[in-house]
Amino acid sequence: MVEMWQRILALSERPEPDEFKLLVKVTLAGIFLVGGIGITLHIALAFLQGVGVG
Numbered sequence: 001m002v003e004m005w006q007r008i009l010a011l012s013e014r015p016e017p018d019e020f021k022l023l024v025k026v027t028l029a030g031i032f033l034v035g036g037i038g039i040t041l042h043i044a045l046a047f048l049q050g051v052g053v054g
Contacts, residue, residue, distance in 0.1 A: 015023065
């Protein structure tokens with residue numbers, strides 16, 4: 001198992017700075033998008049049930 005990971009690490013290479021920045025932007029956009037959808041659904045369902053938010 002350790003040999004497999006050593007082989008993977010030996011073949012892998014660090015991303016270029018531009019590629020890394022793009023990866024961070026896409027990841028953060030996905031997190032905020034999913035989080036925004038979750039909050040929106042939570043607020044909408046809370047108001048529909050008449051409970052309020054919180």
